[in-house]
Amino acid sequence: MLSQISKKSLSQLLKKRPPTSQIKQIHAQIITQSLSSSRLFLIDSLIHSYLHTRNLDTARALFDDYPLPSPPTLLWNLMIRAYSKVQDFLEPIYLLHRMLNLENQIGVVPDDYTFNFVITSCTHQNSIVYGEIVHGMVVKKGWCANLCVANSLINMYGVFRKVDDAYAVFVKMSDRDVFSWTSLVSAYAKNGDMCRADEIFVEMPVKNEVSWAVMISGFVGCGKYVDALSFFREMIAQMRPNEAVLVCSLSACAHLGSLYEGDWIHGYIDKNEIVETSNIKTALIDMYAKCGRIDCAYIVFNKIPRPDVHNFTSLISGLSIHGLGYDAVRVFNRMLTENLKPNGVTVLGVLNGCSHSGLVHHGSSIFHNMEDLWGITPKIEHYGCYVDLLGRAGYLAKAFGVAKSMTVNPDVAVWRALLSACRIHRNSDFGERVINHLEQLYPSCYDGGKVLLSNLYASLGKWDKVAKIRNVMGLRKNQSDIGCSWIDLNGVSHEFRVADVIHPQIIEIQIKLTEIMQRIGLVGYTADSSHVSFDISEEDKEHAVAWHSEKLAVAFGLMNTLPRTSLRIVKNLRTCDDCHLALKAISKVYDREIIVRDRCRFHTFREGYCSCNEYW
Incomplete structure (x- = not known):
């Protein structure tokens, strides 16, 4: 216990922000010396100190027992801000009332800080109602003209995507x-209206780095990655x-x-001696991995003195999409030995690696221990990945059991993984069991499963069953995504869609692709058209698969690069069986390395072989 000291000394001690234990000693000294009633500034300092050490309950007790007439506005603001920081939005509203x-x-008069803190608190809630009440x-109270208060309101309405109100x-x-x-630009960006965000951005009299960050992150969030990079290049010319x-x-x-662009950004970071924070290093690992250079991702990772969980997670996920499941498990185990606790994304990444490498034992152990060992x-993503792991390995009944016994309702991705496993193992009987189960659960919402079952029957040549399913579905067309592929040449991203006709070089590309198909046909390639509609001729079936987006991208790449240059392609959907066959043949005939990242994983084609070893 502190000895008897003066009021002034006690106040000075509190201003030094002592630890909680010493604050309590000072508090006791104030009580024993009966100083609280005569010197309110000591209570003010105590409340401030307790809030600084996050002893919110003690601070609130002192605040509620504050001598009449009332705490000053500053203390009201401090209490409201403290509740706002812990995202308790009801207490700030109550205190304001x-x-x-x-x-x-x-x-007692609220000021601009009062309203700012309360509006910020409303921003953290799940309903706009309280925010509108505060507005x-x-x-x-006539605070609309205040710059800070108005800015907080714009930000709040932006968070709730009420752009008209903002x-x-x-x-x-x-x-x-x-x-x-x-804040206004951010409101439109969060609402997905990048055209309007861009219009306001252009009108801005002054732009800072945050303004540019809002635009670039907005384009990334909307999937407009080319626009994001265009804005990045424009920004670095100015700041x-x-x-x-x-x-x-x-x-x-x-x-x-x-x-090309990612490597350039990495060089820019090094050249300008920008500090590579954990977030930047994580982004670099992710970029190199998703651009097909897992070796460069390793180099970035190995230069980190003490990798954190985010660095490890990025590398593990990168290894997994490259089909390097054993390496993903090894890095995961290294993370555990360094006493780093994995998060949900880490576990998802390593499960994905196990799935693409057939590591059923490792994946099952991680899945069943994730709650007990790491909390x-x-x-649903973890369940989906585990179902995929079991299904790919041929454990269809076990995968079906997991899907039926999940603690959360399975989504379409889980059933798609199970039905894809039925297709891989050519087990239409089990596929029918899955669909019958879906029909019982969702009587009016199983068309997606019907499409997958239809594809399974088509792959087995059971066209009578394909026709029956299509009749049941009312001959509706599948509304799945349109196949789209991108190839990056010299920093310029070229986009191709299935049966594309709008690319500036499309005529030359079609001629080149025809030549390619003829050449690989001479070494044994035959089009796999098992998924194409049964009611067209075999010649038309071959033509249908010939114009898939990744084939167009490869033809464009062969036309516009030097011999033996690697081609890197990204596709939004899973690569089909025919394209997989064709790309293996092209890599052999043209002596090219072709790296394709589809929706699920990487395929690296060399000399007629694929890195997936047909396990995809």
Whole structure:
């Protein structure tokens, strides 16, 4: 216990922000010396100190017992901010209500900080209702013209994607700063309206690094990766990018498979001696892995003195999509030996690696121990990956049992994984069992499963059953995504869609592709058209699979690169059996390495073989 000391000394001690134990000793000294009633500044300092050490309950008890007439506005603001930080949005509303009632009685007046903290608290809730109530209070008290309060309102409405309300606040402002403009741009970006966000961005009188980060991250969030990189190049011509910009730009490169651009950004970071934070290093590992250079991802990782869980997770996920399951498990085990606790994404990454490498024992052990060992509750993604792992390995009944006994409702991805396993193992009887189960669970919502079963029958040549399913479905066309592939040449991303006709070189590409198909036919390639509709001729079936997007991208790459140059292609869907066969033949005939990243994993084609070893 502290000895008897003066009020001034106690106040000075509290201003030094001592630890909780010493604050309690000072608190006891104040009580024993009966100082609290005579010197309110000591109570103020105590409340401030308890809030600084996150002893919110003790601070609130002192606040509620504050001597009359009332705590000063500063303390009200500190309490409201403290509750806002712990995302308790009801208490700030309650305190504001109390404060406004006292305003009528003893003149406690809320200021701009009060409303800012309460609006920020409302931003963290799941309903806009309280935010709109506070907005009404702001209008009633005449704080709409305040720059900080208006900015907080714009930000709040942006978070809840109420862009019209955000814009209404913006246009009524008599004074605006860069935060006002940036908050409005962010509101439209979060709502997915990048055209309007761009229009406002162009009008901004002053732009800072946060403004650029909002635009670039907005384009990445909307899947407009080419636009994101275009804005990045425009930004660096004007100012130095921050961490958020670099991470988003590297993410865009990763999605596009743009190794040229990603490598350039890495060089820019080194040349300008930008500190490689954990986030930047994680983004670099992810970019190199998704651009097909897992060796470069390893180099970045190995240069990190003490990798954290995010660095490990990025490498593990990268190894997994390359089909390097054993390496993914090895890195995962290394992380555990370094006493780093995996998160849900880490476990998902290593399970994916086990799935693509047939490591049933390793994957099962990780899945069944994730909750007990690391406190990670399995989510639907983990169940889906485990079902895929079992199904690919041929354990169809066990995979079906897992899908039926999940603690969360299985989504379409889980059933797709199971039906894909039935297709891989050519087991239509089991596929029918799965569909019958789906029909009982979702009587009106199983068309996606019917399409998968139809494809399974088509792969087995059971066209009568294909026709029956299509009749049941009312001959509706499958609304799945259109096949789309990208190839990056010299930093420019070229996009191709199935049966593309809009690319500037499409005529030359079609001629080249025809030549390619003829040449690989001479070495034994025969089109696999088992999934194509049965009611067209064999010649038309071959033509249908010939114009798939990755084949067009490969033809374009062969036309525009030097011999023996590697081709890197990204596809939004799973590569079909025919394209897989064709790309193996092309890699042999043209002596090229062809690296394809489809929706599931990487395929590296060399000398007529694929890195997946037909396990995909």
